[in-house]
Amino acid sequence: MSAARLTEVLRDGAPFVLLGALLGAGYFAALRLNVERYLSGRSPGPAVALHLGRLLLAGLGFVLIAQAGAVPLLGALLGFLLARSMALRAWKV
Numbered sequence: 001m002s003a004a005r006l007t008e009v010l011r012d013g014a015p016f017v018l019l020g021a022l023l024g025a026g027y028f029a030a031l032r033l034n035v036e037r038y039l040s041g042r043s044p045g046p047a048v049a050l051h052l053g054r055l056l057l058a059g060l061g062f063v064l065i066a067q068a069g070a071v072p073l074l075g076a077l078l079g080f081l082l083a084r085s086m087a088l089r090a091w092k093v
Helices: 003-039 043-065 068-088
Strands: none
Touching: 003 043, 003 068, 043 068
Protein backbone atom coordinates (compact mmCIF):
# COMPACT_ATOMS: atom_id res chain seq x y z
CA MET A 1 0.00 0.00 0.00
CA SER A 2 1.44 3.33 -1.01
CA ALA A 3 1.80 6.22 1.41
CA ALA A 4 -0.79 8.23 -0.52
CA ARG A 5 -3.35 5.42 -0.28
CA LEU A 6 -2.65 4.93 3.43
CA THR A 7 -3.14 8.66 4.03
CA GLU A 8 -6.42 8.51 2.13
CA VAL A 9 -7.65 5.53 4.17
CA LEU A 10 -6.75 7.23 7.45
CA ARG A 11 -8.38 10.49 6.37
CA ASP A 12 -11.58 8.71 5.36
CA GLY A 13 -11.77 6.59 8.50
CA ALA A 14 -10.87 9.21 11.11
CA PRO A 15 -14.31 10.84 11.42
CA PHE A 16 -15.83 7.42 11.98
CA VAL A 17 -13.50 6.81 14.93
CA LEU A 18 -15.13 9.81 16.60
CA LEU A 19 -18.59 8.61 15.59
CA GLY A 20 -17.85 5.16 17.01
CA ALA A 21 -16.55 6.71 20.22
CA LEU A 22 -19.77 8.70 20.59
CA LEU A 23 -21.83 5.60 19.88
CA GLY A 24 -19.78 3.67 22.43
CA ALA A 25 -20.03 6.41 25.06
CA GLY A 26 -23.81 6.37 24.76
CA TYR A 27 -23.90 2.59 24.79
CA PHE A 28 -21.78 2.24 27.91
CA ALA A 29 -23.55 5.08 29.74
CA ALA A 30 -26.82 3.26 29.05
CA LEU A 31 -25.23 0.00 30.18
CA ARG A 32 -24.35 1.56 33.51
CA LEU A 33 -27.93 2.80 33.93
CA ASN A 34 -29.14 -0.64 32.91
CA VAL A 35 -27.08 -2.38 35.58
CA GLU A 36 -28.30 0.07 38.23
CA ARG A 37 -31.92 -0.56 37.21
CA TYR A 38 -31.52 -4.34 37.28
CA LEU A 39 -29.87 -4.22 40.71
CA SER A 40 -32.39 -1.80 42.21
CA GLY A 41 -34.91 -4.58 42.77
CA ARG A 42 -37.72 -2.57 41.20
CA SER A 43 -39.89 -3.68 38.30
CA PRO A 44 -37.67 -5.07 35.52
CA GLY A 45 -39.82 -3.62 32.70
CA PRO A 46 -37.92 -0.34 32.25
CA ALA A 47 -34.58 -2.13 32.57
CA VAL A 48 -35.52 -4.62 29.86
CA ALA A 49 -36.74 -1.79 27.60
CA LEU A 50 -33.48 0.11 28.12
CA HIS A 51 -31.52 -3.07 27.45
CA LEU A 52 -33.30 -3.71 24.15
CA GLY A 53 -33.09 -0.06 23.13
CA ARG A 54 -29.37 0.05 23.84
CA LEU A 55 -28.70 -3.03 21.75
CA LEU A 56 -30.95 -1.92 18.89
CA LEU A 57 -29.42 1.56 18.68
CA ALA A 58 -25.87 0.22 18.70
CA GLY A 59 -26.73 -2.37 16.06
CA LEU A 60 -28.52 0.18 13.90
CA GLY A 61 -25.60 2.58 14.23
CA PHE A 62 -23.12 -0.02 13.02
CA VAL A 63 -25.40 -1.13 10.18
CA LEU A 64 -25.69 2.46 8.96
CA ILE A 65 -21.94 2.99 9.26
CA ALA A 66 -21.31 -0.26 7.36
CA GLN A 67 -23.17 1.24 4.40
CA ALA A 68 -20.21 3.64 4.03
CA GLY A 69 -17.74 0.77 3.63
CA ALA A 70 -15.20 -1.33 5.47
CA VAL A 71 -12.80 1.46 6.47
CA PRO A 72 -15.52 3.54 8.16
CA LEU A 73 -16.85 0.43 9.90
CA LEU A 74 -13.41 -0.47 11.24
CA GLY A 75 -12.86 3.13 12.33
CA ALA A 76 -16.17 3.14 14.19
CA LEU A 77 -15.33 -0.17 15.85
CA LEU A 78 -12.01 1.28 16.99
CA GLY A 79 -13.81 4.29 18.47
CA PHE A 80 -16.37 2.03 20.16
CA LEU A 81 -13.60 -0.06 21.73
CA LEU A 82 -11.80 3.09 22.88
CA ALA A 83 -15.03 4.21 24.58
CA ARG A 84 -15.23 0.79 26.24
CA SER A 85 -11.71 1.13 27.60
CA MET A 86 -12.46 4.61 28.90
CA ALA A 87 -15.69 3.40 30.57
CA LEU A 88 -13.91 0.49 32.25
CA ARG A 89 -11.17 2.79 33.48
CA ALA A 90 -13.67 5.34 34.77
CA TRP A 91 -15.62 2.64 36.61
CA LYS A 92 -12.40 1.01 37.90
CA VAL A 93 -13.46 -2.45 36.73
